[in-house]
Amino acid sequence: MKTLPRPPRLPERIFRWYSSGAQVEDLLGDLEEIYQQHLTRMPVRKARRLYWRNALVLLFSYAVKRRKQHAAHHPLSSNAYPFMMLKSYFTIAVRSLAQQRFFTILNVAGLAIGMSISLLFIALLTYVSGYDTFHVRRDRIYRVTTQVLDGDNNRTYASAPAPLAEMLQHECAAAGTIVRIQNRLASNARYKENEVPLAGYFADPTFLQVFTFPLLKGNPATALLKPNSLLITEKAAHKLFRDEDPLGKIITLKEYGDFEITGVLKDHPKNSHMQFEVITSYETLLAWQRAHPQATDAWQEFRGSYIYFLLADHAPATDVEAYFQKATPSIYTQPDKFQAAFHLQALNDIVPGSEHANEIGPEWGYASLYIFGALCLLILLPACFNYTNLSISRALKRAKEIGLRKAMGGQRAQIFQQFITETVLITLLALIGAFGLFLLMRQEFLSMLVSSDALELNADLPTILCFLIFATSVGFVAGIFPAAYFSRLNPVQALRNTIPHGAWGSMWIRKCLMVFQFALSLGFIMSVAIVLKQYRSALTFDFGFDKANIVDVNLQGVDPQRFRNEFSKLSAVQTISLSSNVLGTSYPEETWVKQPDQIDSTQVFAMSIDQHYLGNLGLTLLAGENFGEAPGEQAHHILVNEEFLRVFKLGTATGAVGKTLILPGQGMVSIRGVVKDFYYLLLTERVQSFFFRYSMQDVSYANLKIASNDIFQTFTDMESTWKQLGTDAPFEARFFEDEIEDSYVGYFSMVKICSALGILAISISCLGLLGMVVYATENRTKEVGVRKIMGASTAQLVVLLSKSYFRLLAVAIMIAVPITYLLFDKVFLRIQYYHIDIGVAEIVISIVLLLLLGLVTTLSQTWRAARANPADTVRHE
Amino acid sequence: MKGYLGEFEELVLLTIAALQEGAYGVGIKEDIEQRTDRDISIGALHATITRLEEKGFIESWLGDPTLERGGRRKRFFRLTAEGKVALHHVKALRDELWRISKVNLALPK
Numbered sequence A: 001m002k003t004l005p006r007p008p009r010l011p012e013r014i015f016r017w018y019s020s021g022a023q024v025e026d027l028l029g030d031l032e033e034i035y036q037q038h039l040t041r042m043p044v045r046k047a048r049r050l051y052w053r054n055a056l057v058l059l060f061s062y063a064v065k066r067r068k069q070h071a072a073h074h075p076l077s078s079n080a081y082p083f084m085m086l087k088s089y090f091t092i093a094v095r096s097l098a099q100q101r102f103f104t105i106l107n108v109a110g111l112a113i114g115m116s117i118s119l120l121f122i123a124l125l126t127y128v129s130g131y132d133t134f135h136v137r138r139d140r141i142y143r144v145t146t147q148v149l150d151g152d153n154n155r156t157y158a159s160a161p162a163p164l165a166e167m168l169q170h171e172c173a174a175a176g177t178i179v180r181i182q183n184r185l186a187s188n189a190r191y192k193e194n195e196v197p198l199a200g201y202f203a204d205p206t207f208l209q210v211f212t213f214p215l216l217k218g219n220p221a222t223a224l225l226k227p228n229s230l231l232i233t234e235k236a237a238h239k240l241f242r243d244e245d246p247l248g249k250i251i252t253l254k255e256y257g258d259f260e261i262t263g264v265l266k267d268h269p270k271n272s273h274m275q276f277e278v279i280t281s282y283e284t285l286l287a288w289q290r291a292h293p294q295a296t297d298a299w300q301e302f303r304g305s306y307i308y309f310l311l312a313d314h315a316p317a318t319d320v321e322a323y324f325q326k327a328t329p330s331i332y333t334q335p336d337k338f339q340a341a342f343h344l345q346a347l348n349d350i351v352p353g354s355e356h357a358n359e360i361g362p363e364w365g366y367a368s369l370y371i372f373g374a375l376c377l378l379i380l381l382p383a384c385f386n387y388t389n390l391s392i393s394r395a396l397k398r399a400k401e402i403g404l405r406k407a408m409g410g411q412r413a414q415i416f417q418q419f420i421t422e423t424v425l426i427t428l429l430a431l432i433g434a435f436g437l438f439l440l441m442r443q444e445f446l447s448m449l450v451s452s453d454a455l456e457l458n459a460d461l462p463t464i465l466c467f468l469i470f471a472t473s474v475g476f477v478a479g480i481f482p483a484a485y486f487s488r489l490n491p492v493q494a495l496r497n498t499i500p501h502g503a504w505g506s507m508w509i510r511k512c513l514m515v516f517q518f519a520l521s522l523g524f525i526m527s528v529a530i531v532l533k534q535y536r537s538a539l540t541f542d543f544g545f546d547k548a549n550i551v552d553v554n555l556q557g558v559d560p561q562r563f564r565n566e567f568s569k570l571s572a573v574q575t576i577s578l579s580s581n582v583l584g585t586s587y588p589e590e591t592w593v594k595q596p597d598q599i600d601s602t603q604v605f606a607m608s609i610d611q612h613y614l615g616n617l618g619l620t621l622l623a624g625e626n627f628g629e630a631p632g633e634q635a636h637h638i639l640v641n642e643e644f645l646r647v648f649k650l651g652t653a654t655g656a657v658g659k660t661l662i663l664p665g666q667g668m669v670s671i672r673g674v675v676k677d678f679y680y681l682l683l684t685e686r687v688q689s690f691f692f693r694y695s696m697q698d699v700s701y702a703n704l705k706i707a708s709n710d711i712f713q714t715f716t717d718m719e720s721t722w723k724q725l726g727t728d729a730p731f732e733a734r735f736f737e738d739e740i741e742d743s744y745v746g747y748f749s750m751v752k753i754c755s756a757l758g759i760l761a762i763s764i765s766c767l768g769l770l771g772m773v774v775y776a777t778e779n780r781t782k783e784v785g786v787r788k789i790m791g792a793s794t795a796q797l798v799v800l801l802s803k804s805y806f807r808l809l810a811v812a813i814m815i816a817v818p819i820t821y822l823l824f825d826k827v828f829l830r831i832q833y834y835h836i837d838i839g840v841a842e843i844v845i846s847i848v849l850l851l852l853l854g855l856v857t858t859l860s861q862t863w864r865a866a867r868a869n870p871a872d873t874v875r876h877e
Numbered sequence B: 001m002k003g004y005l006g007e008f009e010e011l012v013l014l015t016i017a018a019l020q021e022g023a024y025g026v027g028i029k030e031d032i033e034q035r036t037d038r039d040i041s042i043g044a045l046h047a048t049i050t051r052l053e054e055k056g057f058i059e060s061w062l063g064d065p066t067l068e069r070g071g072r073r074k075r076f077f078r079l080t081a082e083g084k085v086a087l088h089h090v091k092a093l094r095d096e097l098w099r100i101s102k103v104n105l106a107l108p109k
Helices: A009-019 A025-041 A044-059 A062-072 A082-099 A101-129 A163-171 A234-241 A282-291 A317-331 A366-393 A395-407 A412-448 A461-488 A491-496 A503-540 A560-567 A613-617 A632-636 A642-648 A711-724 A736-743 A745-779 A781-789 A794-831 A840-867 A870-875 B007-022 B025-036 B042-055 B081-100
Strands: A141-148 A177-191 A194-203 A215-217 A229-233 A250-253 A257-265 A278-281 A305-310 A340-346 A550-554 A573-579 A589-593 A602-609 A621-624 A637-641 A660-663 A667-675 A690-694 A701-706 A733-735 B058-065 B073-079
Touching: A009 A025, A009 A044, A009 A062, A025 A044, A025 B025, A025 B042, A025 B073, A044 A062, A044 B042, A062 B042, A082 A101, A082 A412, A101 A366, A101 A412, A101 A461, A101 A745, A163 A177, A163 A305, A163 A317, A177 A234, A177 A278, A177 A282, A194 A234, A194 A282, A229 A234, A234 A257, A278 A282, A317 A340, A366 A412, A366 A461, A366 A503, A366 A745, A395 A412, A395 A461, A395 A491, A412 A461, A412 A745, A503 A745, A503 A794, A503 A840, A550 A711, A550 A736, A560 A573, A560 A701, A560 A711, A573 A613, A589 A660, A602 A642, A613 A701, A632 A637, A632 A667, A632 A690, A637 A642, A642 A667, A642 A690, A701 A711, A733 A736, A736 A745, A745 A781, A745 A794, A745 A840, A781 A794, A781 A840, A781 A870, A794 A840, B007 B025, B007 B042, B007 B073, B007 B081, B025 B042, B025 B073, B042 B058, B042 B081, B073 B081
Parallel strands: A194 A278, A229 A257, A602 A690, A637 A667
Antiparallel strands: A141 A305, A141 A340, A177 A194, A177 A250, A177 A305, A215 A257, A229 A278, A250 A257, A550 A701, A550 A733, A573 A602, A573 A701, A589 A602, A621 A667, A637 A690, A660 A667, B058 B073
16 A cells, blocks of 8 residues: 555646645545545556546536635735725835836836837827728728739739629629729819819719718719719819819819819818829710720729729628629630639728739738838837846845735735836836827828828827827736746845845846847848948949939920920020930830841830930940931831840840841831940849830920039029920929939938837837946945955956946847848848948948947946945945 | 535535544545445535535544545544534424325335
């Protein structure tokens, strides 16, 4: 009987854990006795199984429940009056925060900085989640999306072929009320002398039934029935009509003719995924299409065409999906040609939603929200780490307090709750600071976003509520480790002030956190340096053409010849050339070129110019000659770039001159000259085959070479000359250099974002470092005093106190430099085809900056500690 | 009278009385199992014992550590005066019902 096999351990452990302190010794004894009896009658395996079963049955029986309750009602238990304790926690937290002012200020500042950007994110999130909620029947409104199945990327478009709407109307009853929308309505509207650019949609009359866009004036039943009837929003109406009543007025849209205003729409809320100023009837579009027939297949080319519908009552959306499944094969009958599939998207899923091509209005894709969220975390987490770090470094200071509390009967859970309360209080204080920063950053942040027109970051009640919830949860996250650490302290050790220093591995974790923070900061500093360099290099890049002193004028339909005649009279204008595009800022026309002896065409870029263009922009001819003065034969000549020769295997530059090619719509052309490669696209793209053709019909820009000492006067002169040309359009001219600069503005916002994040990250890291240094030196005051008495110099002491931090900084540098380098070298810079490699200079400057900040922070404290009079410090305590 | 005494509760109370000073968890369980020829779950037994103790019909104390139970102590149970009163009430009720029964409850021999 002495050495009986013991029952399995695990159920016993579970039992003890679950009973949490209740008296269960006799129950476990009973279980073991039954087990021993079973062993005499059955195999061990079965006995063990029965032990498990009995343990579980007993565990959930009334006996254990009752004993637990009994244990919980012990006089020392905390469950009796939770709210009374909360008040006490609060009082104690306020007192202890007031007592350690330095710690409080440091943490409130750090958390405020860390939380500020998250507040932006939360405000954005709450605003975006409120998108389109004003539609009364939003739960039953759907949009048809089109997934183009071309095998490569299978992009999903928010748009859908318009003929599909007719099919739905006739063949699918579940689709209910259908609206076709076309968003290509953008035109200059004229009323009397007033001309205003307006944009909006062509839409079916059902538009007003399905969506909640109320009419202030006009009859919603008839407003969109007839062709050339137009609804206008209040705001646009005010721009066009001033104070007149718009209803019934006739206005002229440049491309589409005269329109009658049949209704005035209430301005739609900003958080609508549809943004418009005018709505005209779909009939207008149909009439226009009849007048301007186009060869494209509406089933394949459907950009800008949208189908929405209000689901029929009691019909499930799956009916429509099923209809699509059934109908698609009859639409795209040739399996090897264009293929597409149609899907449904609920209105509630549009913003925020998954990303679609060809969106009708502002979009907020999940991907961009995720990236933004991740960046917020990257800033917020170090701030939380700081708090954790600093709290634990104060362990020595607070150990006595905790020991006393425990000795007086304070339970672990109570100590835990007290520390959590303290943390939450700090984060709520930090929220005030973060809110101030939020208000400061809001405008700048909005200006950096593309879809900022459809975005507001208001601090309304729900948003504030979210802020409060957020701050409280940050408090929990930041406070959970210190609270757990302090509540575990052994009261005897704590009262004797003999806490094991490496308890809970805290030193190790703190070092890691520190390294992580500084690595992050260095990463941001480096990003700013690298992106700034790319931006500068893009601006000073040798594009292969001159961009200085060239003004591009948008011709806006003015006859180029008349323009040239008038403008060449101006003394400041040296030469004038004409072109269809502005080089280096936008995509030129794409076309297909074929060699006479080959079957397949190759895609190339093309631009139309005149004979002065090459000279004006300083492009170099390698062989052959420029377009001549005689206009007749020019149509059959082109100028190609070097890449063109390589792609078409035309041999050397001189050899290629005179060779013939076939252009679509133009027939045979011969190569008249070869131009040295130049960068006609953004630097993100590779230079591909390209040719110039001579065409006066396609030019829309005039490039003026200006030599003037008084630019302002020159522009005034040009503007008055422009007026003489008899056009109503305003004079649009810009310096070529500015246009190039504008096309790289993306870099500039990246610099801004990186710098902002960098400043936040560095401030947080330095605050954290400061806190750590302060407490560590404070704990070593006596040691420093003794060393000083023994003859250590101030410099030696500073080195002694600071060197461990610099070791951490060194580790951070070793981690951050390669990661940032690889990230930029392998990922970000690959986006730009022609990029500058990351130089040693950027890395060194970044490191020096980081070290400098670390040095200032550390030395500010260690220097003071090392210079202190040992007579004072040794007496300490 | 405090609370209603269920059939199983009555059985447990009487068994504790029968076992006298030696009444503890597994002992009671075995005794009932032997007499009634039915399997009792240890969970159900302890739940009932807890209820009886709550009602004040029994009292318990911990014994000395024992060898065969991994050194754990047994919890012994004993009837209280209230427990005895409760048993009497039940028995009186039963007796009265037997007595006033209009059907002859005697079994045929």
